[in-house]
Amino acid sequence: MTFSKFALLFAPVALVATTPSIAQSSSEQMARVVQHMKAVATMSATFSQTDRSGGTLTGKLLLKRPGQVRFEYQKDVPLLIVADGRALTMVDYEVKQVQRWPIRNSPLAALLDPGQDLARFGKILPTSTKEVISVEVRDPNRPEYGTITMIFVDKPGAPGGLTLNGWVALDSKNNRTTIRLNNITYNGAIAKNAFTWKDPRPVRRKS
Template identity: 55%
Template sequence: MNGKNMTRSFRFALTLGSASVVLAPLALSTGAVAQSAPADSGVAQVQAHMKAVQTMTAAFSQTDRAGRTVTGTMTLKRPGKVRFAYQKGVDTLVVADGKSLYFIDYSVRQLSRWPIGNSPLAVLLNPDKDLARVAKVVPGIDPRLLLVEARDPKRPEFGAITLAFARTPSAPAGLMLQGWVAIDSQNNRTTVRLTDQKFNAPVADSVFKFKDPRPQGPRMR
C-alpha cells in the first residue's frame, strides 16, 4: 500500500478536482430501495445536526478506487476547523484552521493551501451555511441512511460531496455522520468511512496548528 498516493488522492477529493460524488459503497444494504425523504425535511435535519455539533472526533478509513486503504483519526471543530491525522508511517496531514485548508507532506517538505470555501468539505465546517441553497436529498438503498448531496450551482468548479448519515435517535438531531465518497475529475474515487464518533467534547484550537514543513524553518501555523 502506498500511503503517499492514498493521501494525495484524498487531497484531490477535498479540493477543486471533484467532479461528482456517489455513496453506494457506504450503504448498509437490506435489499430494499429506500423511499426518498422529502428534500426540505432531510436537508433541514442535516442543518439541525450541524448546528447541534460543535465538535466531533472519529476514526476514519480512506479507500481509493484500487481498494487500498489507510486509516487515521478525524477531529472537527465548527466553524471551519478539521484535522485528518494518518496512521503511523504516512507522513502527511490535512488540516483546516478556520480560514484555509492545508495539505502537508512532511516526506517531501511541501505544503499546499486552498480557501476552505473551495473544498467540498466546506459544507461540513460551516453550521450557518444555508444548505437549502446547495444541498438535496438523493435516493439510497437503505432507509436507515439519509444521503445528502451538496454542490454550489454557482461554483461547479468547487466540486460536490454526498454525505451519508445514519438515522440514530440518540445522536444530535437524530443523525450520525457515517462518511462520504468523492470522485475527482480523473475518475479517482475516494471513500471515507467513520467509526467511533463522539460529539461535543472540548477540543483546543491548538489541535489545528501544525509544523510548517518547508525549508524556511520550524514555524507553527
C-alpha cells in the same frame, strides 16, 4: 508520496432525538440534516479513506465548527490535513511540501460550516432505507470545487437523532474518494492547538 494521491479528499446544543415512523419528504430530511449539523460543535472519530483503486488509509479526525478540521493519518503516512478556520492546509512531511487553499474552494466547506446553505447547494438522494439520508452538495457555478455526498444514519441520542456515517468526495475529473467514520464522539472538548501544524519547509536565511 505526492499531493495528488490525497487531493481527492478535498477535490464540511443537544437536541431531542427523533426517529421517523413513516417515509419523510426530501425537505423534511434536509431539515433533519441541518438540525444535526447545527447541533454539532465538535466531533472526533477514526476514519478509513479509500481511493478509486481500492487503496485504504486510516487515521483520526478532529472537527470543530465553524471551519476547523484535522486529518491525522496512520503512523507510516507522513501527511497531515488541517483547516484552521480560514485555509485548508495539506502538509507532506516526507517531501517537505505545503499546499494551502481557501476552505470555500473545497466541498468540505459543506461539512465544516453549519451555516452553509444546504437547501441551495444540496439535494437529497434516494436511499434503500428510510434510516439513511444521503445529501449531495455541489455548487453548479463552481464545478471545479467538486462534489461531496454525505451519508447520515438514524441514531437515537445523537445530535438531531442522526450520526454522520461518512462521505464520498468526487473531483471535477470524477476521481472518487470514500471516507467512513467510526468511534464518533460529539461535542467533546478539543484542545485549541489541535488545528495547528509544524512547517517542514527549510528556513531560508538571508545572505
